[in-house]
Amino acid sequence: xxxxxxxxxxxxxxxxxxxxxDRALGLLRLVATRAGRGIRLSELVQQSxxxxxxxxxLLQALERQGFxxxxxxxxxxxxxxxxxxxxxxxHERYGIHRAAxxxxxxxxxxxxxxxxxxxxxxxYGICLHRQEGAFPxxxxxxxxxxxxxxxxxxxxxxxxxxxxxxxxxAIIQHNTPDLLARYPGFPPERLREQTALARANVYAFNPGxxxxxxxxxxxxxxxxxxxxxxALSIAAIDQRLQPARCAQLVALLHSEAERLAERLERPxxxxxxxxxxxxxxxxx
Amino acid sequence: xxxxxxxxxxxxxxxxxxxxxDRALGLLRLVATRAGRGIRLSELVQQSxxxxxxxxxLLQALERQGFxxxxxxxxxxxxxxxxxxxxxxxHERYGIHRAAxxxxxxxxxxxxxxxxxxxxxxxYGICLHRQEGAFPxxxxxxxxxxxxxxxxxxxxxxxxxxxxxxxxxAIIQHNTPDLLARYPGFPPERLREQTALARANVYAFNPGxxxxxxxxxxxxxxxxxxxxxxALSIAAIDQRLQPARCAQLVALLHSEAERLAERLERPxxxxxxxxxxxxxxxxx
DNA sequence: CAAAATAAGTCCATATAGTGGACATCGTTT
DNA sequence: AAACGATGTCCACTATATGGACTTATTTTG
Numbered sequence: 001x002x003x004x005x006x007x008x009x010x011x012x013x014x015x016x017x018x019x020x021x022d023r024a025l026g027l028l029r030l031v032a033t034r035a036g037r038g039i040r041l042s043e044l045v046q047q048s049x050x051x052x053x054x055x056x057x058l059l060q061a062l063e064r065q066g067f068x069x070x071x072x073x074x075x076x077x078x079x080x081x082x083x084x085x086x087x088x089x090x091h092e093r094y095g096i097h098r099a100a101x102x103x104x105x106x107x108x109x110x111x112x113x114x115x116x117x118x119x120x121x122x123x124y125g126i127c128l129h130r131q132e133g134a135f136p137x138x139x140x141x142x143x144x145x146x147x148x149x150x151x152x153x154x155x156x157x158x159x160x161x162x163x164x165x166x167x168x169x170a171i172i173q174h175n176t177p178d179l180l181a182r183y184p185g186f187p188p189e190r191l192r193e194q195t196a197l198a199r200a201n202v203y204a205f206n207p208g209x210x211x212x213x214x215x216x217x218x219x220x221x222x223x224x225x226x227x228x229x230x231a232l233s234i235a236a237i238d239q240r241l242q243p244a245r246c247a248q249l250v251a252l253l254h255s256e257a258e259r260l261a262e263r264l265e266r267p268x269x270x271x272x273x274x275x276x277x278x279x280x281x282x283x284x
Numbered sequence: 285x286x287x288x289x290x291x292x293x294x295x296x297x298x299x300x301x302x303x304x305x306d307r308a309l310g311l312l313r314l315v316a317t318r319a320g321r322g323i324r325l326s327e328l329v330q331q332s333x334x335x336x337x338x339x340x341x342l343l344q345a346l347e348r349q350g351f352x353x354x355x356x357x358x359x360x361x362x363x364x365x366x367x368x369x370x371x372x373x374x375h376e377r378y379g380i381h382r383a384a385x386x387x388x389x390x391x392x393x394x395x396x397x398x399x400x401x402x403x404x405x406x407x408y409g410i411c412l413h414r415q416e417g418a419f420p421x422x423x424x425x426x427x428x429x430x431x432x433x434x435x436x437x438x439x440x441x442x443x444x445x446x447x448x449x450x451x452x453x454a455i456i457q458h459n460t461p462d463l464l465a466r467y468p469g470f471p472p473e474r475l476r477e478q479t480a481l482a483r484a485n486v487y488a489f490n491p492g493x494x495x496x497x498x499x500x501x502x503x504x505x506x507x508x509x510x511x512x513x514x515a516l517s518i519a520a521i522d523q524r525l526q527p528a529r530c531a532q533l534v535a536l537l538h539s540e541a542e543r544l545a546e547r548l549e550r551p552x553x554x555x556x557x558x559x560x561x562x563x564x565x566x567x568x
Numbered sequence: 569c570a571a572a573a574t575a576a577g578t579c580c581a582t583a584t585a586g587t588g589g590a591c592a593t594c595g596t597t598t
Numbered sequence: 599a600a601a602c603g604a605t606g607t608c609c610a611c612t613a614t615a616t617g618g619a620c621t622t623a624t625t626t627t628g
Contacts, residue, residue: 018345019585020615021308025349028370035373042575051617056577061302065309066405075576079370081405084378086312086363087371088412089319089429094368098382121350121365128372145373303614304586325605335588340606359605 023050024058031068031077033145038076094119096221096230097128099263103232103256104131111249113236114138118155118218120228123171124148125156128230137237139214149175151191152183154206154218155233160191161198162220162228168195185209203250204231208238215241219253221260229264232257307334308342315352315361317429322360380505380514381412383547387516387540388415395533397520398422402439402502404514407458408432409440412514421521423498433459435475436467438490438502439517444475445482446504446512452479469493487534488515492522499525503537505544513548516541 030047031039045055059077062068066082091098100117107115112133118125124147132138142153150160150171160168172179172195176188186209198204204218218233234249241249314331315323329339343361346352350366375382384401391399396417402409408431416422426437434455435444444452456463456479460472470493482488488502502517518533525533 018304018308018341020302021305021342021345022349024302024305025346025351025366029366032370032373036376040575041577052576053578053617054615057302057615058305060577061305062309065306067309078377079374081374081378081403082309082313083370084374084381085371085403085405085410085412086316086367087369087374088381089316090363090365090368090371092320092428093362094365097368097372098385101382119365119369121369126369128369144376145369326603336605337588337607338586341586344606 020058023048023054024062027055027058028062028067028083032079032083033147035079035145038071038074038078040076044077096260096264100129100221100230100232100260103260104129107131107232107234107252107256108133110252111234111236113234113240116142116155116216116218116233116235117230118153118159118233119230120150120159121147123150123174125150125153125159125231127155135236135240139211139235139237141211141214142235148210149178149183149186151175151195152179152186153210153233154204154216154235155231156218157194157198157204157206158218158220158231158233159228161195161204162222162231165199183210203253204233205246207241213238217241217246217249217253219250219257221257221264223261223264229261232260304342307332307338308346311339311342312346312351312367316363316367317431319363319429322355322358322362324360328361380544380548384413384505384514384516384544387544388413391415391516391518391536391540392417394536395518395520397518397524400426400439400500400502400517400519402437402443402515402517404434404443404512405431407434407455409434409437409443409515411439419520419524423495423519423521425495425498426519432494433462433467433470435459435479436463436470437494437517438488438500438519439515440502441475441478441482441488441490442502442504442515442517443512445479445488446506446515449483467494487537488517489530491525497522501525501530501533501537503534503541505541505548507545507548513545516544 027044027048027050030044033039041052041056041059044059045052048055050058059068059070063070063077063080066080067086068083069078069080070076071078096119097117104115104117108131112135114133115131116127117129118127120126126147127142127144130142130144148156150168151157160171163171169192172188172191179186179188179191194204202219204220206216206218208215214235215238216233216235218231220231221229223229232253234253311328311332311334314328317323325336325340325343328343329336332339334342343352343354347354347361347364350364351370352367353362353364354360355362380403381401388399388401392415396419398417399415400411401413402411404410410431411426411428414426414428432440434452435441444455447455453476456472456475463470463472463475478488486503488504490500490502492499498519499522500517500519502515504515505513507513516537518537
């Protein structure tokens with residue numbers, strides 16, 4: 001999440017020829033983090049570590065191109081229509097979100113708590129969707145757009161545990177500095193234990209480690225090829241995740257994860273690939 | 285669609301301080317155009333008018349950031365996971381796509397032809413989704429991601445006709461050079477006639493003007509505030525769009541457009557608990 | 569209601585960061 | 599096995615993005 005300028009740059013954006021592009025896309029991602037709420041220029045300056053003129057200029061360009069939109073009154077920056085279009089078109093390849101919506105609805109309705117869809121991206125888990133249930137006490141610990149190191153949070157941990165052990169270990173090692181610096185509740189050693197436990201249980205459990213009182217359970221969505229596509233999870237206050245109920249919810253999650261995996265096997269509107277490919281030669 | 289380098293630059297990307305960013309985002313958009321199919325480096329070079337090293341470097345950066353992904357075997361560039369994430373998060377603000385899917389399914393099933401969702405972006409109409417029906421003869425004139433000047437195509441024309449006349453006229457004037465250069469079937473004068481006709485009919489009709497034999501009808505999706513959010517359309521071969529059947533399809537489109545408009549009135553991101561709970565019954 | 573503080577937005581001299589011609593490499597076609 | 603077409607790389611040059619200093623708008627405070 002750090003984007004320092006100058007030689008002290010920590011993040012390894014060191015490939016040449018594209019500094020401003022990296023910066024701009026980083027900003028775009030930051031705005032996405034606050035999806036629906038909007039974000040102020042000053043906060044972007046602070047979060048990115050860039051100077052104000054630079055941030056402003058990049059935001060202007062992103063807005064001109066339609067990837068961002070600024071509210072004329074509040075001055076808050078939001079995702080723009082092009083972001084929506086791009087994402088909609090990407091759905092053809094990464095359609096888990098669309099496919100997961102019914103499952104999330106059912107989970108939220110049945111459990112009355114909050115259901116989440118998390119996907120992996122590099123060494124992080126990203127919350128793509130949050131579906132609230134009827135129960136009146138809700139935690140706002142995890143919002144759509146939030147990204148945490150894999151293993152931090154129930155859905156994220158479920159994904160980590162579903163990966164080949166060697167890969168999971170490599171990810172933990174990669175994330176170690178970040179974990180030590182920003183996640184006091186998640187020392188790498190503890191993450192290893194919990195990953196092993198989650199692997200054995202075939203579900204992940206987070207008893208309020210990120211924020212006390214905010215508990216959650218999650219299960220991975222694994223396709224026929226054995227690859228993990230994401231995770232479904234349910235968060236609730238601790239009283240509502242005691243063993244008996246927890247087991248029920250895990251069963252529910254497993255059943256929905258399986259349904260979702262099946263649905264992913266056959267992408268909804270897609271025609272057969274060969275026909276599509278042949279169509280390409282039609283365009284001049 | 286033109287991105288020439290040097291002083292001859294035609295497109296007015298002339299705001300300073302962000303040349304490479306503009307170029308990169310243009311490339312991202314080009315890749316999105318070929319969503320699902322992928323696009324070659326050489327084609328991007330050709331389409332963008334940029335040099336090969338530049339395109340390559342920008343693509344590398346976009347890939348490093350996750351907005352693009354390159355197929356290791358075919359070398360084709362596709363939209364990457366970050367594009368999907370960004371778009372998913374933007375859905376909260378621009379959710380017409382998600383909301384329209386059931387309508388598109390019903391339209392494709394009922395008509396057996398191909399149903400489209402088109403949205404406006406600046407002076408263009410963008411095809412966001414294509415839902416194929418059972419009828420075996422299908423045209424591939426319009427694909428998800430394609431963008432044409434507003435008025436070119438049934439959905440696009442429906443949007444143009446739904447705008448305030450003054451705005452529509454401004455759009456046509458803005459697009460005039462592009463229309464004359466690239467759309468021989470759509471001289472501005474003809475577009476004016478057709479817009480007026482579509483406005484009077486409350487549906488748009490395209491009798492194979494883009495490609496002979498590929499006919500289509502479209503209607504605008506207008507919210508309670510009178511704003512046009514997009515358009516639904518159906519394309520078929522000419523034999524299947526003769527007056528009697530055309531009238532049927534228009535009726536079908538109107539009913540779906542109305543349902544969609546209603547659904548858009550209560551955005552999914554609203555905090556209202558009751559509304560949320562009601563949203564849950566979306567699962568089919 | 570001034571005055572101070574905080575935020576957004578702008579300018580322009582400077583050097584750093586991106587550019588593209590030329591070259592290297594890989595895979596396919598004849 | 600030689601020619602072609604495509605992707606990918608290098609590096610000298612200068613066009614380009616940068617950010618310190620400044621202005622303007624909006625909110626908070628004494």
